[in-house]
Amino acid sequence: MAEFAKLGLASWLVAQCRQLGLKHPTPVQQNCVPAILEGRDCMGCAKTGSGKTAAFVLPILQKLSEDPFGIFCLVLTPTRELAYQIAEQFRVLGKPLGLKDCIIVGGMDMVAQALELSRKPHVVIATPGRLADHLRSSNTFNIKKIRFLVMDEADRLLEQGCTDFTKDLEVIFDAAPAQRQTLLFSATLTDTLKVLQGIATNKPFFWEAPAEVRTVEQLDQRYLLVPEKVKDAYLVHLIQTFQDEHEDWSIIIFTSTCKTCQVLNMMLRRFNFPSVALHSMMKQKARFAALAKFKSSVYRILIATDVASRGLDIPTVQVVINHNTPGLPKIYIHRVGRTARAGRDGIAITLVTQYDIHLLHAIEEEIKMKLKDFSVEEATVLKILTQVNVVRRECEIKLEATDFDEKKEINKRKQLILEGKDPDLEAKRKAELAKIRQKNRQFKEQVMQTLQRQKALRLKRKQQRKQQWQQQRQQRQQQPLPSPKAKEKKK
Incomplete structure (x- = not known):
């Protein structure tokens, strides 16, 4: 506990750490806590499960206890589940203060959230989209006086991809004061360092964990090379093996899409595995319920998309299985970081098909280590192959009967309406853009064909000239040389 005191923390916070069983500060805490207490902006990059x-x-x-007022701190996170987890840490560590917090995420009642914000809680934990909606539509609160702006999983918040937070972040940054402390944390920050440095301007302190290995030492990382068409049979065999050997182990299976997640959950339940699904197509209450049941070990298997890959701290997870090889190495780092947390052991197995070998090499290059092969008895897998394929197909048919894809389109339309856009106009615009792209592709193809024809014609003419020159040369060589007498007569 003396080590926590050396960081400059107050005695009541040291006592809270003792009660929670935190014995020694981690490297990220040793380096970043003093800098934050000094009033500096901070950017920390450390492995998953390292106490960020x-x-x-x-x-x-500690700063809040010295001068408590209004909305003191704003924490932004990319996922709803992570927002609730961060709020829990604030509540536990800030219990002696009588801390008031507020969680602002999508899928919940906006009116109730607006009432909570009007009561000026000390800490607001939010996803960017919903908080930006409140700032646009309400004047019952403001964040003009916040002292801290925290971005957890900062690289995910700042990257431009399938979920782009750029517009929402612009609204939030405009509403926040210029004089504030900005704190940025993630397990993978290197790709967005320049952007982050531009945001943090108050004597910024940068700290990154040594990059010899990007994952924790206690994590046993394996890969299993499988044909694409028999992947599910290997998955069922893996789960059965772990369940037979360790009944009390918890497993997270990561998938690429919501539909695959739902189908796998239905399939595993048909095989009597205690599984539950977690993906963005579920209602928010169902998502919280699924996560709570998994955390409390009511269900031992969680099948999830990447909404569960960042920041979630579930200490009892022993196994992570990647049903698909992640397209980006940093997604892999966050996924496997759900196990082997806080010094515990864990195993991560990635199912690699014949089309994913280059992705495996990219992951190995990023984490600076080679993944080991995981051995499986193929004969055992072949015995269940037909049964697994039949059950998988039955589950797909059953899911299609529930109009799962139509619900996805409905959710997209709802999202567009919330953003103030007309779904029909957006659909027409997309169709027109698709036509323009198609015309552009056709034009490029025609240009390429024309250039290829011209090139072929030039080559043909060149070859013809070369042949004519060779023929003339042969003719000259075949003509007899004139005799010396003929030369004298000519003279």
Whole structure:
């Protein structure tokens, strides 16, 4: 506990750490906590499960205890589940303060959230989209006086991809004061360092964990090379093996899409495995319920999309299985980080098909280590292959009968309406853009064909000239040389 005191933390916070069983500060806490207490902006990059959340919660609570007022701190996260987890850490560590917090995420009642914000909680934990909606539509609260702006999983918030937070972040940054402390944390920050440096301007302190290995030492990382068409049979065999050997183990299976997640959950339940699904197509209450049941070990298997890959701290997870090889190495790092947390052991197995070998090499290059092969008895897998394929197909047919794809389109339309856009106009615009792209592709193809024809014609003419020259040369060589007498007569 003396080590926590050396960081400059107050005695009541040290006592809270003792009660929670935190014995020694982690490297990210040792380096970042003093800098935050000094009033500096901070950017921390450390492995998953290394205590990054406590690294910003502890100094914020200490500053809040010195001068409590209104909305003191705003924490932004990319996922709803992570927002609730961060709020839990604030509540536990800030219990002696009588801390008031507020969680602002999508899928919940906006009116109730607006009432909570009007009561001026000390800490607001939010996803960017929903908070930006409140700032656009309400004037019952403001964030003009916040002292801290925290971005957890900062690289995900700042990257431009399938879920782009750029517009929402612009609204939030405009509403926040210029004089504030900005704290940025993630397990993978290197790709967006320049952007982050531009945001953090108050004597910024940068700390990154040594990059010899990007994952924790206690994690046993394996790959299993499988043909694409028999992947599910290998998955069922893996789960059965772990369940037979360790009944109390918890497993997270990551998938690429919501539909695959739902189908796999239905399939595993048909095989009597205690599984539950978690993906963005579920209602928010169902998502919380699924996560709570998994955390409390009511269900031992969680099948999830990447909404569960970032930040979630579930200490009892022993196994992570990647049903698909992640397209980006940093997604892999966050996924496997759900196990082997806080010094515990864990195993991560990635199912690699014949089309994913280049992705495996990219992952190995990023984490700076080679994944080991995981051995499986193929004869056992072949015995269940037909049964698994039949059950999988039955589950797909059953899911199609529930109009799962139509619900996805309905959700997209709802999202467009919430953003103030007309879904029909957007559909027409997309169709017109598709036509323009098609015309552009056709034009490019015609240009390429024309250029290829011209090139072929030039080559043909060149070959013809070369042949004519060779023929003339042969003719000259075949003509007899004139005799010396003929030369004299000619003279």
